[in-house]
Amino acid sequence: MNVNHYPPCPDPKLTLAAARHKDRSLITIVVQGDIPGLQFFNDGEWIPADPIPDVFVVNMGNVMQIVSNGKLKPGEHQVVTNENVTRQSAAIFLSPADDHLFGPAKGLTNDDNPPIYRDLQYHELLAAHNRGRTLKISSDETVKSFLIEA
Numbered sequence: 001m002n003v004n005h006y007p008p009c010p011d012p013k014l015t016l017a018a019a020r021h022k023d024r025s026l027i028t029i030v031v032q033g034d035i036p037g038l039q040f041f042n043d044g045e046w047i048p049a050d051p052i053p054d055v056f057v058v059n060m061g062n063v064m065q066i067v068s069n070g071k072l073k074p075g076e077h078q079v080v081t082n083e084n085v086t087r088q089s090a091a092i093f094l095s096p097a098d099d100h101l102f103g104p105a106k107g108l109t110n111d112d113n114p115p116i117y118r119d120l121q122y123h124e125l126l127a128a129h130n131r132g133r134t135l136k137i138s139s140d141e142t143v144k145s146f147l148i149e150a
């Protein structure tokens with residue numbers, strides 16, 4: 001779980017509260033309180049996912065892309081700063097254990113629709129993601145490194 005604390009920024013144009021990213025989880029549940037800031041990238045623009053009382057944001061992560069054999073893609077998101085108020089959120093990541101072996105779900109693949117990703121342990125995805133962060137490579141590239149023909 002991440003507990004995020006974003007202080008106000010007098011000029012929100014100057015910085016982001018959280019840079020654009022996709023989560024490394026299977027599923028993420030976000031409790032975002034009542035302060036706006038979370039945005040998702042869709043069709044070339046950032047769409048606000050403003051808080052609705054008593055509603056969680058449920059988001060897919062990179063593990064879901066692999067388990068669904070590329071059919072489900074995680075939403076890229078960022079958090080913008082707020083001029084006046086502090087924002088706090090909690091993101092609960094549902095992820096496999098580090099040594100858990102996973103890959104495209106057997107029920108979703110067959111001879112006509114073979115697995116496009118190899119099986120991997122979750123720590124391999126984390127290591128690739130961390131390497132990608134150091135090299136400023138997007139998490140799309142990270143996931144591509146598990147393609148069978150890669």
Ligand SMILES: O=C(O)CCC(=O)C(=O)O
Pocket residue numbers: 002004018023030032038077079088089090091
């Ligand atoms: O603060 C938010 O609403 C989202 C946080 C987030 O994207 C994350 O912790 O991965």
Ligand SMILES: [Fe+2]
Pocket residue numbers: 021022023077091
């Ligand atoms: Fe996130």
